[in-house]
Amino acid sequence: MTERDPDVTQKSDPGGKSGFVPVDPFELVVFGATGDLARRKLLPSLYHRFCDGQIPENSRIIGASRSELTRDEFVKMVADAYYEFEDHPDFKPDSFKRFTEMLDYVAVDVTNDDDGWNELAKKIGKQSDLIRIFYLAMPPRLFVKIAQGLDDAGLAHDKSRVVLEKPLGRDFATADEINEGVGRVFDENRIYRIDHYLGKETVQNLMVLRFGNILLEPLWNSRAIEHIELTVAESLGVEGRGSYYDGSGALRDMVQNHLLQLLCLTTMEPPASIDADDLRTEKIKVLRALQPVTAQNVKETTVRAQYVRGQVEGESVKDYLSDVEVDESKTESFVAIHTEIKNWRWAGVPIYIRTGKRMASKRSEIVIQFRPVPHSIFPETTNITPNKLVIRLQPDEAVKLWMEIKEPGAGGLRLKTLPLNLSYADNFTVRYPDAYERLLMDVVRGNLSLFMRRDEVEAAWRWVDGIIDAWEETDQRISLYPAGSDGPDAAVFMLEQLGDRWSEH
Numbered sequence: 001m002t003e004r005d006p007d008v009t010q011k012s013d014p015g016g017k018s019g020f021v022p023v024d025p026f027e028l029v030v031f032g033a034t035g036d037l038a039r040r041k042l043l044p045s046l047y048h049r050f051c052d053g054q055i056p057e058n059s060r061i062i063g064a065s066r067s068e069l070t071r072d073e074f075v076k077m078v079a080d081a082y083y084e085f086e087d088h089p090d091f092k093p094d095s096f097k098r099f100t101e102m103l104d105y106v107a108v109d110v111t112n113d114d115d116g117w118n119e120l121a122k123k124i125g126k127q128s129d130l131i132r133i134f135y136l137a138m139p140p141r142l143f144v145k146i147a148q149g150l151d152d153a154g155l156a157h158d159k160s161r162v163v164l165e166k167p168l169g170r171d172f173a174t175a176d177e178i179n180e181g182v183g184r185v186f187d188e189n190r191i192y193r194i195d196h197y198l199g200k201e202t203v204q205n206l207m208v209l210r211f212g213n214i215l216l217e218p219l220w221n222s223r224a225i226e227h228i229e230l231t232v233a234e235s236l237g238v239e240g241r242g243s244y245y246d247g248s249g250a251l252r253d254m255v256q257n258h259l260l261q262l263l264c265l266t267t268m269e270p271p272a273s274i275d276a277d278d279l280r281t282e283k284i285k286v287l288r289a290l291q292p293v294t295a296q297n298v299k300e301t302t303v304r305a306q307y308v309r310g311q312v313e314g315e316s317v318k319d320y321l322s323d324v325e326v327d328e329s330k331t332e333s334f335v336a337i338h339t340e341i342k343n344w345r346w347a348g349v350p351i352y353i354r355t356g357k358r359m360a361s362k363r364s365e366i367v368i369q370f371r372p373v374p375h376s377i378f379p380e381t382t383n384i385t386p387n388k389l390v391i392r393l394q395p396d397e398a399v400k401l402w403m404e405i406k407e408p409g410a411g412g413l414r415l416k417t418l419p420l421n422l423s424y425a426d427n428f429t430v431r432y433p434d435a436y437e438r439l440l441m442d443v444v445r446g447n448l449s450l451f452m453r454r455d456e457v458e459a460a461w462r463w464v465d466g467i468i469d470a471w472e473e474t475d476q477r478i479s480l481y482p483a484g485s486d487g488p489d490a491a492v493f494m495l496e497q498l499g500d501r502w503s504e505h
């Protein structure tokens, strides 16, 4: 299987240096254009790329959703969304007007064979030389239906691409159905399975940190590393997505995709290149080597929990059940997992993963805890603090290497732990593009490197399905944690049992 898009006319540019090199003109249909994701992320991202001169003005962006909107109403919705979701010091009315000239809208209920599809067919396809992209920002249960609708309407020619939002299904079986169904219309190398974490600056920096420096690789293994911790904590709650979230939970919403992708980039073998195939081949080896969670080990290796009311950043907030508007639920808004990668590099190194909503603050970071030195020669410090590498993904993007240093003074040799700090804010003044800006332009460029291959998504689901099955089989209890905390005591206890603890802010 080749992972190269045969129509790529521009060099892929994963390094980002030519982030502002114009892409070829394209026509993009955003299914779900009135939805939260499109309004909050996709349409503002396209506008930013347009402002930076990356999108040629003969490109077209067509919104498609159920709502009956005129083109003018859609344009107004995009403008309102921009004001609502973006700080806009650089808002330029003239460029916004030129941007909106590319916009159009079609009302289509994708579950009906109604005029919507014909209307859509009329709006696109006149210029067949344009790159054609269908972005499915819709519930995944509709993906196959849309692919089929596009095929029936003669819109999915062999030069078009489709972008699938996450989560791809809710387990291996549904992901497989989607992959099969969409695969009947689009070849694998035209399917862009998005995980917006891969578009984040600091996530891409992970690869640069690991493979652009000689220092780390000799230490990047079980001989030098004691454990690895991945935390994605959110202070926000379910934010109006209660019905989706309660059917999903933190494991499906965050771990199956974002956290496992972070884990792959942190622990994979050096790929031969950053081309899609090379990268994805290394990532899937990690997923396949993950220790399965079973009914026998699930209690010691996982914690699932829900928030109760509390204070987040000084504000009183409601409990999970009120947020999702149900009386009872076993859906987790927090999950912690202890796992291991069973291969030569990592066997024996505990991997701790945790993510949750309504935690004390927004914080995503990867902590590499190194082993202690084998012996202290300093009589005044017998317990030397082991080195620690903290890769802060958001906010306050930074890489900190905690080292031992001599405390100044004439009285003996006292050690102090201080960080070598590579802070983004201290070193760069440029605006960091939103992850979606990068990924949308990669779709146009035909660069699949930062998108997930079918086998990757399926391997991730197999592992996650194991956890869900084990929870059900053992009826594992849901712990509780106050909103605004670092999660439930059970997660602290899980690590204490192993002689470890979660790193602090």
Ligand SMILES: NC(=O)C1=CN([C@@H]2O[C@H](COP(=O)(O)OP(=O)(O)OC[C@H]3O[C@@H](n4cnc5c(N)ncnc54)[C@H](OP(=O)(O)O)[C@@H]3O)[C@@H](O)[C@H]2O)C=CC1
Pocket: 031, 032, 033, 034, 035, 036, 037, 038, 064, 065, 066, 067, 108, 109, 110, 111, 136, 137, 138, 139, 140, 165, 166, 167, 241
């Ligand atoms: N929101 C987010 O932050 C994130 C979302 N995602 C994923 O993106 C996708 C969209 O999420 P989100 O924007 O939050 O969802 P919303 O519920 O906010 O929006 C859903 C969109 O789908 C449209 N739609 C639903 N059913 C139909 C139908 N039968 N025919 C045509 N259009 C339909 C709606 O149109 P209308 O309103 O006109 O009826 C609306 O535009 C999901 O897969 C989600 O998991 C992924 C990461 C983050």
Ligand SMILES: O=C1O[C@H](COP(=O)(O)O)[C@@H](O)[C@H](O)[C@H]1O
Pocket: 234, 253, 254
């Ligand atoms: O995909 C999702 O991600 C967001 C968190 O993304 P971030 O870029 O703000 O870290 C999460 O809130 C949402 O529930 C999930 O669907």
